[in-house]
Amino acid sequence: MTLLSVEKLTKKYGTKTIINEISFAFGHHKCIALIGPNGAGKTTTLRMLAGLLKPTEGSIQFESVARNKDIRHLIGYLPQYPSFHSWMTGKEFLVYSGRLANLSKEEATNRADSLLTEVGISKDAQTERISRYSGGMKQRLGIAQAIIHKPKLLILDEPVASLDPLGRREVLVLMEKLKQEMTILFSTHILNDADEISDELLLLNNGEIIESGSLQELRRKYQTAVIELSVEDDLKLYHEQITSIPVVSQTNIERDILYITATDIKTARENILAMATRENWPITRFSVNQASLEDMFMRVVNN
Amino acid sequence: MQWSTLFQKELLENWRNKKWIWVPLVIILLSIMDPITNYYLPQIIESVGGMPDGTEITLPEFEPPEVVMMSLSQLSSLGVLIIVLLSMGSISGERKSGVSELVLVKPVSYSNYITSKWASLLLLVWISLFLGLLTSWYYTNILFGSLAFIDFLKVYFFYGLWLTFVVSLSILYNTLFKSAGLVAFFTILTIMVMSILTQIFKHIIEWSPNSLSDYILEMLTTDKMPTDLLATAGITIIISILVLLVSIQIFKTKELAN
Numbered sequence: 001m002t003l004l005s006v007e008k009l010t011k012k013y014g015t016k017t018i019i020n021e022i023s024f025a026f027g028h029h030k031c032i033a034l035i036g037p038n039g040a041g042k043t044t045t046l047r048m049l050a051g052l053l054k055p056t057e058g059s060i061q062f063e064s065v066a067r068n069k070d071i072r073h074l075i076g077y078l079p080q081y082p083s084f085h086s087w088m089t090g091k092e093f094l095v096y097s098g099r100l101a102n103l104s105k106e107e108a109t110n111r112a113d114s115l116l117t118e119v120g121i122s123k124d125a126q127t128e129r130i131s132r133y134s135g136g137m138k139q140r141l142g143i144a145q146a147i148i149h150k151p152k153l154l155i156l157d158e159p160v161a162s163l164d165p166l167g168r169r170e171v172l173v174l175m176e177k178l179k180q181e182m183t184i185l186f187s188t189h190i191l192n193d194a195d196e197i198s199d200e201l202l203l204l205n206n207g208e209i210i211e212s213g214s215l216q217e218l219r220r221k222y223q224t225a226v227i228e229l230s231v232e233d234d235l236k237l238y239h240e241q242i243t244s245i246p247v248v249s250q251t252n253i254e255r256d257i258l259y260i261t262a263t264d265i266k267t268a269r270e271n272i273l274a275m276a277t278r279e280n281w282p283i284t285r286f287s288v289n290q291a292s293l294e295d296m297f298m299r300v301v302n303n
Numbered sequence: 304m305q306w307s308t309l310f311q312k313e314l315l316e317n318w319r320n321k322k323w324i325w326v327p328l329v330i331i332l333l334s335i336m337d338p339i340t341n342y343y344l345p346q347i348i349e350s351v352g353g354m355p356d357g358t359e360i361t362l363p364e365f366e367p368p369e370v371v372m373m374s375l376s377q378l379s380s381l382g383v384l385i386i387v388l389l390s391m392g393s394i395s396g397e398r399k400s401g402v403s404e405l406v407l408v409k410p411v412s413y414s415n416y417i418t419s420k421w422a423s424l425l426l427l428v429w430i431s432l433f434l435g436l437l438t439s440w441y442y443t444n445i446l447f448g449s450l451a452f453i454d455f456l457k458v459y460f461f462y463g464l465w466l467t468f469v470v471s472l473s474i475l476y477n478t479l480f481k482s483a484g485l486v487a488f489f490t491i492l493t494i495m496v497m498s499i500l501t502q503i504f505k506h507i508i509e510w511s512p513n514s515l516s517d518y519i520l521e522m523l524t525t526d527k528m529p530t531d532l533l534a535t536a537g538i539t540i541i542i543s544i545l546v547l548l549v550s551i552q553i554f555k556t557k558e559l560a561n
Contacts, residue, residue, distance in 0.1 A: 050408050052559045073410040083401040085312075087319045099308040100409040145405060 002063060003028050003183050004049075004153060009058035011044055011207075018044050020207045021058065026200060028152075031179050033194035034187040036204035037301065042187035043080060045204065046157050049185070050077040063152075073101060076146035076182075080157040082138060086131035090121055090141050093130060094148055101149035108148070115144040119174060136167035143174060147182070154178060156186040160193055172197055191297055203300055211300050222296045226289050227260040227269060232282035238275075245271045257285070306415045313423030326389060327431040333382050334435035335442055337373035341365060342446045367443050367450040368523035371458055374439040375516050378432075378462070383494065386428055386469050391487040393420050394477035398559070407559050414551045417474065421547055424470045429463050436462070450523075458519055461532060464539045465515045469494065471543040471550075478554040512539040 005025035011018045019041045026032050034042050047053040049060060051072055062071045084093055091112055098108030116126050119140040125133070133141065139159065146154055159175070160168040175184055176197055188194055194201060194215075201218060203211040211218060231238065235258050242260060243251050247268045250261040262268035269288060276283055317323055340347070344362055348354060365373075394417070397403040407416065440455040472493055476486040494513075501511040508514075509531060518532035 052404060052408065054558060070410060072408060075408065077404075077408040079401065079404050081401065082405060084405065085316065085402055087316060096308065096312055097405070097409060100305060100406065100411050102305060102410065142405075149409070 001027055003030075004063065005061045006049070007059050007061070009045070009048060009060065010056045011041075011048060011053065012056045018207050019048070019055075022204070022207070022209045023058075024202055024209060024212060026183065026185075028183055029179060029181075030200060031175070031184045031198045032186075032200045032202060033198035034185065034202045034204060035189065035191065035194055035297065036187075037189060040204040041207040042204055043157055044207075046077075046155050046185070046187055049153075050075055050155050052077075073149065074152045076149070076151035076154045078139075078142040078146045078154075078156045078159060080161070082142040084130045084138070084141070087129060089127050089129055090133065090137075091116060091126040093141065094144055097145040098148040103149060111148055112144075115148060119144045120170065136163055136170075139163060139167065139171060140174075143171070147178065150181070152182055154182050154184045156184065158188060159186055160190065161188070168193075203297070205301050218296065218300075219290070222299055224261060224295070224299075225265040227262070227265070227272065228285065228287045228289060229258045229260065229272070229283065230256050230285035232284055238281060241275060242272060247271070305411065306419055309411070309415055309419035310423055313419055314426070317423065317427055322389065322427060326385065326427055327434045329385055330378070330382060330431040330435035331438050333377045333385075334374040334439040337377055338370045338439060338442050338446065341370075341373065342442075365447055367448050368520060370443045370447050371436075371439065371450065371455075371523060372516070372520050374436065375458070375462055375519065378435070379465075379516060382435075382466070383469055384491070386466060387473055387487050387490050389427070390424050390470055390473040390477070391490070392477075392483040393424065393474065394554075395481050395483050395486050399481050399483075403559060413554050417478065417551050417554055418547065420477075421470065421474050424474075425467060428466050428470060432463055432466060433459060454523060457522065457528075461515055461519050461522075461536055464536055464543075465512055468512045468539050468543045468546075471546040475546050475550045475553070478550045478557065510535040510538045512542060515539065 002025045005023075007023045008021040009019060009023070010021050022045065034045065036042050044053065048055050051070075059067065060071075061067060062074060065071050065074070085096075088096065094112035094115060095105075095108045098111055099105065103111065121137060121140060121144070125137060130138065130141065139162065143156070143159070146156070156175075160171050163171060172193060175186070178184060179197070186198075198215070200214055201212060202209055213221075229235070229238075229242075235253055235256065239251065239253065239258065242248060242258070245262075245268060247262045247264045248260055249263050252259045260268065260272070265288065273286070275281070276286075354360065392399075394403070397406070407413075436455060436459050440450060440452075443450050469490070473486060473490045476489045476493075480486050480489070497511060498513045501508050501513040512535065514535055515532070518529050518535055521529050522532055
């Protein structure tokens with residue numbers, strides 16, 4: 001079942017095209033990461049989905065909702081830099097948000113209470129003005145206000161970018177939990193976050209989706225492996241021998257590690273290990289690693 | 304239900320940022336400033352050194368209607384300015400800070416959003432005006448002579464319409480601009496242009512909202528209800544509502560984020 005399908009979504013400002021005919025769709029209870037470098041159009045895309053910007057062309061179709069009908073009650077949204085009515089207390093703001101989403105006063109209050117506990121805003125802080133909240137607390141309050149009406153789709157714009165490692169971890173854990181109840185679409189440029197919790201990736205660059213699919217699919221497609229080698233004595237002694245292996249395409253010494261990329265990683269590994277055993281190299285480290293997501297990302301973007 | 308949530312939020316906000324304290328105080332001050340300084344003018348002149356010997360000045364005796372008009376003239380200049388300052392960030396400020404992004408992503412109806420702001424500003428303005436004119440009426444009765452309470456109520460009602468128009472105008476520009484400064488500038492500019500046009504084309508534009516004060520004076524001096532006043536009041540109400548409707552339409556077509 002598709003929850004949301006987007007077709008040929010386009011956003012232009014004057015002659016400048018920010019988003020160019022992007023199409024994608026996803027189902028229930030998924031976690032989709034929208035990845036792209038700064039200026040790729042991630043925020044613009046999310047704002048269009050949230051109804052804050054009007055698409056120049058294209059359609060956004062929500063499951064079971066007629067075209068051009070208001071879908072805001074099905075969506076929760078947290079902007080990258082949320083700002084609140086800072087004269088309200090955290091709890092007041094949540095109740096207010098809930099009431100705006102047409103919850104009754106009682107429902108809104110109950111929901112606010114349970115959400116404040118869930119996102120980890122302490123009892124003392126609940127009754128404090130938002131102006132005194134730290135960045136992390138604001139972010140958590142932001143998530144709470146976005147899900148107060150139990151939306152089917154939660155849109156988060158860079159939810160962890162501004163947080164310290166601890167806050168980041170907390171938000172990721174929270175998102176993992178929310179995944180059980182709703183579909184989450186979030187943007188990020190930190191690939192490890194995407195790696196950690198998302199089921200699907202959408203890679204956006206210059207306003208176009210250049211790649212999409214599950215992480216495994218993308219890995220398979222763009223996979224390159226790197227052999228890392230360290231020895232007790234000087235690496236340069238072995239460098240030449242390794243480069244002479246036909247399948248080795250690139251070598252690179254950084255500090256005391258030799259990085260080797262090869263067109264055929266299996267043959268390269270066999271060759272190097274055979275050489276090492278034959279000549280008794282004093283190896284301290286030998287490992288075959290998947291190229292990091294960053295490498296993959298760079299490759300996809302540069303292609 | 305949603306409307307009352309929005310409306311209550313506005314009232315609470317105006318309470319927390321002390322608008323419910325300073326706006327009535329300023330309006331009261333503006334309303335009684337001229338009547339009182341005029342009454343005590345001889346004493347004031349005396350205490351600052353008096354006039355050279357032999358100078359005889361006769362200060363005019365003011366009739367109660369004239370005193371009321373003094374209050375209104377202060378309100379029409381400084382009072383309007385205060386109201387513009389008060390309302391200039393009402394919507395534009397929320398859009399600029401980005402908090403409207405959080406609010407309007409919720410299924411909030413745009414007309415509820417706008418009209419709740421309009422209504423909350425009007426409540427503040429009408430209550431402040433009531434207190435201001437009531438104080439002015441009180442001092443007029445003590446210092447200058449009696450003015451019937453019903454006359455005070457009439458002045459209050461008709462002049463309130465003028466301020467309602469000012470608030471509506473400010474809401475209109477709030478939906479057009481994101482900068483509170485521009486909102487204030489265009490609101491004041493519009494009022495000034497209207498006032499000039501009303502002056503120049505007096506014979507054609509008989510029922511301009513700007514003429515409300517003139518007809519209020521006519522009502523007080525002739526002790527009759529001028530039909531022009533009623534017509535002008537009607538026109539002012541209609542224009543205010545139209546301006547509000549246009550604001551809602553403009554807001555619907557606006558993009559809520561950059």
